[in-house]
Amino acid sequence: MLEVAGLQVAYGAIRAVRDVSLTLAEGELVTLLGANGAGKSSTLMCVAGALPAAAGSIRLEGKDVTSARPETMARSGVATVPETRDVFPDLTVDENLQLGAYTRRNDSRGVAEDRARMLEMFPVLAERYGQPAGTLSGGEQQMLVIARAMMSRPRILLLDEPSLGLAPTIVDRIFEMIATLKDSGLTILLVEQNASKALAVADRAYVMRLGRIEAEGTAAEIAAATDLRALYLAG
């Protein structure tokens, strides 16, 4: 469904991603692991269209989408949850959700249904419905961002460290939810620091180091072959 080949991403002179190739089949949950600064987020944001590719190609269902605009990617069914937990702080929870459905704003019935479904899935959000999103706690914001991404009924979900900085119970909730999303047939690319949890839900995994893919395989293979601790300690 998604094919990334020989991708490079640069910030001025800094080459954050040097050579990344990966694929996502329909309905697959693939996780991208690696130490801090390995280039995971840069890869993800480049796929989302938020960063231009310096070299290489990204194909979505066979169509070349390298360096496409972020709005184009969203319209082709790619939803992104960035690492920076980007709720719109002075929009209400409801308005945030409404914007999530921007690409299908003509289907007001479907949007209303989805909104009800999301509020059922995340009861906290239902309580905070009319409140500015900036007043939510970190965990609540993370849930809002995921719910907002789901409002577009994406075909691919890009998740960047959804568990970052959250309490263990909430992390568990979030991983449960990721598993549910996967079961519903959604294709997911998951970037995670919490490797053991990610590998537990993933079908396959890639390990990045210094801007390159260093290892790939099924989740079980990677879990067995890699010393996960070393993965994060080594630069």
Place this chain on the structure above:
Amino acid sequence: MSFFLQFMIDVLSLGGAYALMALGLVIVYGILRLVNFAYGELIMVAGYTMYLTSGSGLPWLVMAAVAVLMAMLAGIATDYVAFRPVRAKSVTAVLITSFAFSTLLQNAALLFISPRPRNVPLPEIFSETVQFAGVITPARNLITIATAVVMLALFSWLMRRTVLGIAMRAAATNFTMARMLGVPANLVISSAFAISGLLAGVVSMLWIGRIGAVVPGIGLEPLLIAFIATVIGGMRSLQGAVLGGFLLAFMDTTLNFTLPQDLLKFRDAFTFSLVILILLWRPQGLIKGPASGQRT
């Protein structure tokens, strides 16, 4: 009592016009973090459209609608000529191109119309006065207040109740994230310029109503007013811009009543020194806007 009422009408009518001017500037600044120096010329464009259509025999309201539409088109043109081609390059470049576009429009008016003032048709009611509760005031002041109320309500509805408006507010805090949700950057920016033109066009009708004529330099004063009001109100906050407009009107009106004549002529020097001081104290303006995001 009647003095107080008189004072209030003065402040509200002036403030209404100022608030609309400031809002038109901030709507673009909030999203792009870029100052549109050609903003005043949108007011000029609407004015000259009135002058050019004055012989057409159309009802005044139709002419005014055409004028507002032209201001909106001029706003969108500003985006295409001065902003879009250099937006990604540098802040300074955009400031210069918008300054250049402003000069371009002004001199086009000089060249193709005239350096001399041109009369603009006004409906009768603009020159009438109204008397009530012991106050005599030009009807146009009351019209200005009413128009400002309607426009502010419309604007608020647009920004809060429509998807486009919500998308624009979102883009003002985090443009990239809004785009990742599928909000097209160009649509948001063009809409901001169009709304800016709409506000400028409406303000133009009210502003020109005070003088009854249009000259190529007519946009300078509204631009300066919008600058001050936005700096007072916080450069990225829409509510702040409105508040800033009314505060400035309050200040101006008070100074008009209290300052002796030979100091009054330095009023602009005072207000602009105040602008500098405010910016030194709080570079974001008095009222903090939404949490910061990045430019596109």
Place this chain on the structure above:
Amino acid sequence: MVKNLTTIAILSGLILVMVGVTNLLGVRLFDRIAINLCIALVLVLGLQVFMGNSGILSFAHIGFMGIGAYTTAVLTIPIRMKGMSLPDLYPIVAGIELSPYVAILLGGLVAAAVAAAVSYPLMRLSDAAAVITSFALLVVLHTVMTHWSEVTNGPRTLFGLPRATDLNLAAGAAILAVVAAVAFKESRTGLLLRSSRDDEVAAGAMGAHIPRLRWQAFILSALFAGIGGALWGHFITSFSPKAFFLKETFVILGMLVIGGANTVTGAVFGAIIVTVTFESLRALEAGINQAKIFSEQVVGLTEIVLALAMIAVLVLRPGGLFATHEIGALIRRRVRKKKDG
């Protein structure tokens, strides 16, 4: 070092050649154009010193030009004329009548002093806040010039300045400005300031106190502007505050942007190109008006062309004609290539 001297030599040579040719031709009109060009050079180079090195757009420049012009006016208008041209002048200065050459220098110094006094806190600001404050400063200066009748004769035209600026003086000032601009750019302050322009954080980390560096550049820039304004005053001999506002700001800014704000060479070539184009278009306008082809006077054509040129340059060649390298460096590189090849 050698390449800087080459730059200075070429740019000054250009000015000298222009002076020589103008003197040879002996046409009054060309004399006027050449003097205007030299004064424009002083002003544009002044703006380059601040904008080029700090990367911050300043609108206030022309305001300091006005300060220079009015200072020299107050100091040089003959005592017997002062009663007419500045009837309300304060008695302390009413009795002063200095040599224009001294007064021109003082004009520059007063402008620099005003800049030094008001601008330090402004130098902390960047981006939109910096631009709006400099714009506000221009409005403040303009308002003061327009209404401080005792010193400026208010919005009315001030007349009676002795005519002291000839081509030699103006060209001399322009050459000095070139030397000073190059020297400042290559000085330690200039170098640090330029690195802050490219990366504010990194330069700050190197220990540069950026507001102070900007402040120094701003004062020097105002000195140029004041001297340029004073020279212009003694050339035109009568003027009003209108001469120091947005229209003139636009022209000077246009020269710098088209030539390339980051280089002294850019400032010089920008001034030359814009002046020549302007004068040609003015001649065209005048021709059209004299021939009475249109019922109304043709005005504004020159500004329209300049505005279009500025937009075109910023879109197609964002750094201007000389974006990064001075002409000295460019020529030396070419020479070296030829030697190698």
